[in-house]
Amino acid sequence: MSDLRRDPIVGRWIIVDTDHPKAPTDYKAVETHSPLGGHCPFCYGNEMDTPFEIDSIRDPQTQSNTPGWQVRVVSNKYPALRIEGNLDRKGIGIYDMSNGIGAHEVLVETPYHHKDITELLDEEAEKIIQMYLNRSQDLVRDKRFKYVMIFKNYGPAAGASVEHPHTQIIALPMVPKNVLDEIHGAERYFEFHERCIFCDIIRQEKEEKERIVLENDDFLAFCPFISRFPFEIWIAPKEHHSHFSHLPKQAIGSLAMILKQTISATKKLFGNISYNYIIHTSPENSETGNAGYHWHIEFIPKLMRVAGFEWGSGFYLVPTPPELAAKYLKTQ
């Protein structure tokens, strides 16, 4: 028999196979990958092969677009959105349209082509988070932008088209639908309970303990009760914070640590698999989501392909219960 579990934030139902749960070794078809190398525009020394540098953390005596950097942000060479121009919205019959205003940046996480965050020193990993924060804070100063999305695709199965470890940053003139669904759900809960639903989830997870993977002073990493994917992990600040862009400086180190440890635990179980993570945060330049929404990172190892059922229905089938996933991850 399986459990049906309902996400209290957005109302989504998940089918969890508690009857014949899959162990990590049952994900036989998981694609791991070895770095290929070859010429890479993101590598140290190839700074002129990318669009101009937007920001970097680098040795003070070195210049933009030259070596000397540890983390580097450039415009996406093939941007989905462009920063120039005014937002122009119009209707075409029953459809709404807008021109593609926004920012699309690439954050090169390390000079080393072959080093994912799990192989970086702690202070190197911290610089990635520091730069996430710098870019968020810079982009939200542009009042046209309502949302800054920070996400990483690592490995071919996760949709990464460049191998060198990098994160994408997109600033959008509107709040994406899935985020809006979460925010509306969280607001409805807040209106009734006058409490943040994520704070309540964190409280319950800390009481029940069985889904917790890692914890430090500032953050909790856990396999959510309503995971959509096997071995999905959320990393959330233990205190209520609505916006990632308000991250206090002293929490940068603990966030970098727990993110690195989370990915390391997953790689110890599954090898060098593809994964995605995305920072979910409150809208910017808006009054929405400040009280009820709680920023967090959603981390998904690519163990399965999403098939017709899931994308069509929003009804997910999870072959490993999160309680079991957390148990496997904790022993790594």
Place this chain on the structure above:
Amino acid sequence: MSDLRRDPIVGRWIIVDTDHPKAPTDYKAVETHSPLGGHCPFCYGNEMDTPFEIDSIRDPQTQSNTPGWQVRVVSNKYPALRIEGNLDRKGIGIYDMSNGIGAHEVLVETPYHHKDITELLDEEAEKIIQMYLNRSQDLVRDKRFKYVMIFKNYGPAAGASVEHPHTQIIALPMVPKNVLDEIHGAERYFEFHERCIFCDIIRQEKEEKERIVLENDDFLAFCPFISRFPFEIWIAPKEHHSHFSHLPKQAIGSLAMILKQTISATKKLFGNISYNYIIHTSPENSETGNAGYHWHIEFIPKLMRVAGFEWGSGFYLVPTPPELAAKYLKTQ
């Protein structure tokens, strides 16, 4: 520059690359596949290798669970849900749970292991649709079920674990979230306009013509203005019909034809690629969605992997505008 387009049903934004649109030949990495063969429980003569037959279309002088069938429905050997028992819902802290009541069936579309719908005779394809209808009508008689989901995963990239062409049918005790979002969006539109939003979409597509792929007496196949995936195609009845399970008998043939032709046109462009389709319909045993919702099929060829951005945000990046996709498909 790209267009941003907003889905008028659920409010989702799509980024369409109108600046450097991808042609079919640009989807180089598309996985095509050749059938492998081998022992198959769905093949003609192996009827005893599956769970018992629930229904079939077969020669009248033959018996269940023996050869003689053209289309055959069995229980899923590894069901996500089970049909026995009462629905038992409870709360665990802030979470909602239910036992996994439902039906999970597999419809074997043809005795031939190597024949997808595109290679079947018209009367063979019709039998598949006839059986979709039979199973829908039978399952909705069980008042516990609120939704019948019919979907096909074809090919490994679409999540098919068995090669032999088959469709899955799931009856659920609740309406899945994505469907509910569509229904609520359609109802809001209906309340204001007193018109079905899908009827309005169909009217606009017929006027603008450029996104239409195929049309017959009863159905329209078109690349929707707000496609989430390149070469996505919707097949909808031209007249307003809320439930697939109410499909009139005389429309079975024209639905089978347009579905077969749609998939054929896609395969002519891309070879034997993986694809998914799913029938979106109104909830059953409920008053919801009768006036405002319009059943349809969403067909998605697997040309891209969905990466972090899409699943995290519900914000899709479409490299081929639907106008262009329809143009390519029409010339096949």
